[in-house]
Amino acid sequence: MTVAMKRPLGIFAALGAAVSLFGPMNSIDAATTTTEVVKIADGDTFDAEVFGEVQRVRMLGINSTETGECHAEAAKVWLKERIEGRDVELTAKDPSVTLNFGRPARFVDLDGDDIGAEMLELGLVTPYPHPTENARNAKYLDLAAEAKSKGIGVWDDDACGSGPAQDSGVNLHVRWDAEEDDSKNVNGEWIDVYNPSNEPLDLAGWRVRDSSTRFYDFARGTTVQPGAYVRLHIGRGTDNAVHKYWNMDHPIFDNDLGESVYLFDPDGDIRDSFAYRCRLDCVNRYTDLTLGMNADAAGDDNTNINGEWIDLINNGDRRIKLYGTYIETFPYAYHFEPHHSIGANSVLRIYVGRGTNSGQTLYMNKTAPILTNAGETVTLKRKDGLVLEKLVWPVPFVSCTVTPGPPAPPSDPVDGSVSGVRGGAAATVGAERLGTICE
Structure with a gap:
């Protein structure tokens, strides 16, 4: 059941300050709520009002770059123009689901339009699959793959600035499923940064990030030689010229859910990305x-x-x-x-x-x-x-x-x-x- 609660009256007004948007309540279905968006915080987060109480809500299924980073302002401006001051429908299977900083997390629809899907289609954000709130995972990954194929928005690899090594063709190769038990073989997961060019590639200031907010910054002195790669192992170890270590104590790739990995240059451009499982280019080019x-x-x-x-x-x-x-x-x-x-x-x-x-x-x-x-x-x-x-x-x-x-x-x-x-x-x-x- 969906009930508009933008202007509570009578007893509901008296209860407004004590009732949480996503807490237990008898008057609405806590998993589906219609509410007014009062303020946009950034490209995937906003404040909503129900029963006179303002709650900060994190959008499910998408991830915007952080405030101050390239593309962040474009996503925020678009979201502000699209939903601020309007009634939106917030949905989730589990009313208690949260994301960053314990914020309530919801899919967002306006007049039947999927707002997260629109942002992905325009290349304003990247997908952020969720393990339990997974109803839109496949759809969102497909939309991101299509936007990437068009090179629009965050997928435009020189939108934030040209270079460094703009024509190097640098690309990612990710081993997302470690041999045997992933939890016992954390370094069996790794990310390769491959340099197919004829010139060394300086990775100082470059960043690898997964679908969430986890990231690894390459240190000064990290260089990928021509026709070679630098391998970032997820687990612990001692760095050398070729092998780097994220020093995680647990694997980060979900074999069943699917994941995306991004390579950002110092300007904030996504120079390459890797998504599994296959979403768009699902063609076997190895038929021989x-x-x-x-x-x-x-x-x-x-x-x-x-x-x-x-x-x-x-x-x-x-x-x-x-x-x-x-x-x-x-x-x-x-x-x-x-x-x-x-x-x-x-x-x-x-x-x-x-x-x-x-x-x-x-x-x-x-x-x-x-x-x-x-x-x-x-x-x-x-x-x-x-x-x-x-x-x-x-x-x-x-x-x-x-x-x-x-x-x-x-x-x-x-x-x-x-x-x-x-x-x-x-x-x-x-x-x-x-x-x-x-x-």
Whole structure:
């Protein structure tokens, strides 16, 4: 039930000072309230009046930059013109939900229009998904992705000032799902700042921020070399030239909810952002790649760890860059680095055990087998979680054309293998240590 309470009369006026907007009350549904907006505080916060009492309300689902920062004033001015002095509907599933500083948090609608959605569509704010008040999460993430694709508002990467290194193409790669238990592997979550340009990139004054207000400022002397990256680990550790540590005691990325990460330059421009799971560009651009694996090593799996391996097979006529993707066999994953790629009509093999990486051979450096003989699933995923290719073992036998893979290390004798092809078909191949293409 929605009841307008802008001008309380009689007994309600007498009770006004004692009744909280979002406290228990019999006269209105505390989860849905119509009230007057009396003052805009900033781009996502305002004061509302009910029963003569003014409450500060935090909007759900969006996040404005802070007062004094770039874009903050534009969001505040727009919100003031749109809702100040007007009756809006405030909704939440849980009347007790709060955000920053314990403020009551609500979605805001005016005459049936979703105000948060309008601000995201215009690029005035960024999305702020909520774990329980999640009814509009997907919609808001989609709107933000569309605004980003247009380069408007906060997504205009030189709106606050041009540079530094405006044409560097700097970008983010986020590992948001740590291997195994995230809470026990906090440094298994990390953020890469990658510099694809030919010049060093000075990160002094640059900031990484998540969907909420948590941020990390890069210190003076932090430099990303050409074609390389600086990795910000979420947990604790000792900084060096390449590895930095946020020194959090707990993971910050919600694997199920979805999250956004932003890279701000010293002017306050968002130079790149990363959102998972996939919202807009959910297209598989790796259709020439297929997967193969050997889940059952020859002899004892525990003493022949490199007898387990995973193949990436490039069936196309162009080299494919792998940075921004990863191989997953839950709960384990192998994330590709900026220099990793696979040549045309080639096979890249990833051994489970220890070894020295080379052009066509990589090692996960595990000390125990990870592929289950009785049944296993391997997926190639993009960094936002989009599944690019999937291979399930065991599968029915079909005829295959055998294509040689890279040479095996001495500890990896000939054994059976399985490989996938375009479209998801797969086959078991006996007595061959080879990537296979099955017709």
